[in-house]
Amino acid sequence: MENDPTFPSVERTLSVMLTFACSAECRDCGTISSPRNRHNLAIADVLRGLDEAARLQFHNVVFTGGEATLRWGELLIAIRHATALGLPTRLVTNAHWAKSLDDADARLGVLLEAGLKEINFSTGDEHVRFVPLDHVINAAVATVRQGLTAYIMVELRSEPLVTRKSILSHRLVEQLPLSLQALIKPSESPWMPLDPGRVASYPEGIAATKENLSNCLGCDSVLQTYVMQADGRIGACCGLGMRMIKELNVGRVEGSNFLEGAIRDAGDDFLKIWLRYKGPEKILAWAAKHDPEIKWEGMYGHRCQACIRLYRDARVRRVIARSGLEMMPEVIQSAWLQEQYIPSKLSGKAVP
Ligand code: SF4
Ligand code: SF4
Helix, strand or coil: CCCCCCCCCCCCEEEEECECECCCCCCCCCCCCECCCCCECCHHHHHHHHHHHHHCCCCEEEEECCCHHHHHHHHHHHHHHHHHCCCCEEEEECCCCCCCHHHHHHHHHHHHHHCCCEEEEEECCCHHHCCCHHHHHHHHHHHHHCCCCEEEEEEECCCCCCCHHHHHCCHHHHCCCHHHHCCEEEEEEECCCCCCCCCCCCCCCCCCCCCCHHHCCCCCCCCCEEEECCCCEEECCCCCCCCCCHHHEEEECCCCCHHHHHHHHHHCCHHHHHHHHHCHHHHHHHHHHHCCCCCCCCCCCCHHHHHHHHHHCHHHHHHHHHHHHHHHHHHHHHHHHHHHHHHHHHHCCCCC
């Protein structure tokens, strides 16, 4: 399994962080971005990464950051290049550029002309300290008017001001025809502290406990998304823990075939495979059975915070080092079920 270059048999995504600079400076920003962060990827490296992703038959490319639109010219070059290679592109942005509906229309028109296929916005109580919600609404309205779906990721915390509901009931959204309103899709995702020891407050039932552990699935980002980061490192997932967990960095944007090397190195690591098929909450719960001093219940509403904990906590690491191999048969069985058995059953083909 580990030496199989096609493992796991997923459609891979290349995520490109053109810059760590951002127009905002949210507390607990998962990518540690800010207006002062000056890390930038060279456009020549980005284009080489796109060429390699096309050769390795990656499924799509996501431009994220930082705020990718701060490198507007390079972003357009990269979207055009990916499009010419047949790679569909998505942009994740805080919409700081959509100061009016006209601004939003104009920017979006250029992005679509370059070949952009999908756009996602981020907002929430922390974001709106820097980017007013009206900018996100302008961008979302322009997006749906131009025929795309506007996906909006909203911070989920207890008693938030910005919510899915406040977006859908915004005056500009309500003025749209119902068919376009239906294309505005906000979804709420827990906002996590970067410190694995800090416990955030979430609505009831969000944080992992023994009672809801069976709902915690494997992490479908690790070994599926490879991230060219603005500081030249390559991440093996697109999660919020990626910049904080050195083990999730599996190469550098250097030389030739750097993506191929990163995929090989990441797939050789049992802990990443375990994360992929079981998820960090179940690993923490398993570790706590071996060492009851490990407390985890009710602490993690966002799985990447649980992931930072399992990589950083010496007690958890000790249990993994001593006893982790006992989980290998179960993890391999889950991998087989998810990679081969279930897809074969669904497609009606013989199970390998
Ligand atoms: S907008 Fe996004 S990238 Fe920028 S600081 Fe906030 S969370 Fe970080
Ligand atoms: S849970 Fe861990 S491996 Fe998965 S996306 Fe989050 S940080 Fe990455």
